[in-house]
Amino acid sequence: MTAAGDSLVRGLAANYLGKAFTAFLSLVTLPILYRQLGGEAFGVFGLFFSVQVLLGVFDFGVGAAMQRDLAALQAGAPTPRAADVVATVRSIERMLWGIVVLACALAAAGNEWIAGHWLHVQALPLDLVARALFWMAVAASLQFIGNFYTGCLNGLRRHRQTNALQSAVWALRFVLLLWCVQAGVAPAGTMEGAVVTVLQAWAASNALHVLAARVMLMRSLPAAAGEPGVAHLRQAARFGLPLVAATTLIMLFNQVDKLAASRLLALDSLGRYTIVWSIAEVMYLMYQPVYTSFLPIFASRQAAARASGDAAGLWQSIALAWRVMSIAVLPVAVVIFAMPGLVILAWTGDGQLAESGGGVLRWIIAGAAVNSFLFIPFALQQAAGDLRPWTWRIALALVFYAPLAILAIHRWGMLGAAAAWCAGSVVLAIWLARASGQSVPDAPAGSGFLDALLPGSLRTLLPCAAVAVLGAWLPWPAGRVGAAVLALAVLAVCGFVALRSQPQLWTWCMQMLARLRGGRALTP
Structure with missing residues (x-):
């Protein structure tokens, strides 16, 4: 090499x-x-x-x-x-x-x-x-x-x-x-x-x-x-x-x-x-680095688990990936969901689009946030070398979803397209994640795949949602610059709250900052 x-x-x-x-x-x-x-x-x-x-x-x-x-x-x-x-x-x-x-x-x-x-x-x-x-x-x-x-x-x-x-x-x-x-x-x-x-x-x-x-x-x-x-x-x-x-x-x-x-x-x-x-598509920025970084880790840990019969190291990597995904995805998702019109105005400067597209964006960001977490079980399936449990499930879901999406677009236009995609993708994501859990060795304490991971996400989601809702009640500025400042301020607070909700990652970040300042830091 x-x-x-x-x-x-x-x-x-x-x-x-x-x-x-x-x-x-x-x-x-x-x-x-x-x-x-x-x-x-x-x-x-x-x-x-x-x-x-x-x-x-x-x-x-x-x-x-x-x-x-x-x-x-x-x-x-x-x-x-x-x-x-x-x-x-x-x-x-x-x-x-x-x-x-x-x-x-x-x-x-x-x-x-x-x-x-x-x-x-x-x-x-x-x-x-x-x-x-x-x-x-x-x-x-x-x-x-x-x-x-x-x-x-x-x-x-x-x-x-x-x-x-x-x-x-x-x-x-x-x-x-x-x-x-x-x-x-x-x-x-x-x-x-x-x-x-x-x-x-x-x-x-x-x-x-x-x-x-x-x-x-x-x-x-x-x-x-x-x-x-x-x-x-x-x-x-x-x-x-x-x-x-x-x-x-x-x-x-x-x-x-x-x-x-x-x-x-x-x-x-x-x-x-x-x-x-x-x-x-900002969700891509949030989830793709986690997926790209952990896929090689999962591949090597899967191989080690098959060789030794001990999956503890693999589960540590899965849990870490899920926590990192939570603090990366959830603050952005809840801010956009709570203030979609403000975000559109801040980004495009188009007040008319902000008024008409807020509902569309709310549906899309909800589905995109759930799909972000799906990339962890997807990486696990790739590392295991078997995508067959996913294939027939996606095919069956597509049979039902495609006509639903077409009918929704006929009836409600852009809003129908967004709502149909969100509903279909959330149901499919949950189904696929549970299927992936069957190809991973038993979770700690014998719990299911999602049952072992979701509580950590809820610990991050709830305080972030509270901050975003409070931000949505604030008076919204009319101009593009003011809208951007407010949205970024709420996002910064949500990001801080999210990081504090995961003590291990908060300690890890503090250690990294100490290293950058030249101070003494513990080994992560």
Whole structure:
């Protein structure tokens, strides 16, 4: 191995700092695009974000298999062999590049049909929308292959390097996008036409990310002694196929509301739904670093538990991950839930959207908060190497949820889409979490999986909710700056209360601060 991977503390710190920086740039960028391009042009991004997610299905789960195996190598596990893993990484890389080329070719062939027959375009020229759809496919395809390289690096626990790269790419993207909309680069002087140039800039920044991530991965792969065999590729496929089935279904579940809205609602309404949904994407910032940091830990602890028959270390990691997720997710979720209109106003500066979108955001953030915790059992299932318990449950839930979402959108528009997604995702999350508990050794004191973990979350949720409700009763300022100050002040108090509600993590943070000040600190 070229170098040791990051420790859990350094990995968490790197992931949160990196995601905080990129989320900040995203939070700044999207309202600018919404205001400058207009609701209808921004509606193209609603489809763009869905395509980015759905393309992730087409690594057929082998990317996640590689992340798992690289984590095992990093932990010094005797199997799999380094030569097999490296050869498999290269084989998967070639396959994924073929998918990138195919996706771009299909977009070039079908973009005009989608613009004219699927989307409800009102004012924009159809040829402009068609060109935007092509560049959307290019940008999403490059994001797809870049995610594979980044996932492999995270499996090697190179969190600091990957976050530094992603932060640099997002900074470049921010500059390019800001230049596109401020310079008014558009045909015939129409700002809406800048959507094509914005997507071209997005694709260019993704291309840079792909190139740099590939170089980093090739340099970080372990030395591969011996002749590689094909057995490991088949093993990766056996793990990957159930994984791709589960991830395909869960991605479809989470995109049904957006895809149905793109067909049933006007492009302008889709743009407003997308910008409200984008606020809830802050949950990604809160949960993704926990998932990324703990997945390699779970993989190594699962292997150790199978070898020794002692799952105490695994359960300590699960409990720690759940507590970290509680203090990361719950303060943000309760503040947005209690003051959705204020948050929309602070972010977009659009008073009309704040008034009409508050109820939509409240439904979305409730579902997003519950889904954040689902990534802990999801990481456990990945570490265990068996996604079959999830697959049939998601498939059955999708059969009932899809028609419910379509009917809700027909009846209530954006609000119906958000409410249907929230209700469906909460029920599914609870069902899947209980299923994951069956694949983990018995919890301490013989309690169930959720029964052992939920009390810790309630200890954080209740005081945070009390603070957020009190904040919602305060007089709301009319201006955007005042709204932002109030929302951030309430969030800061909630964050402090959340951290104090978890004594072990509070002590841990105080020790880290003492280290930074140069004082004496106990070993965490």
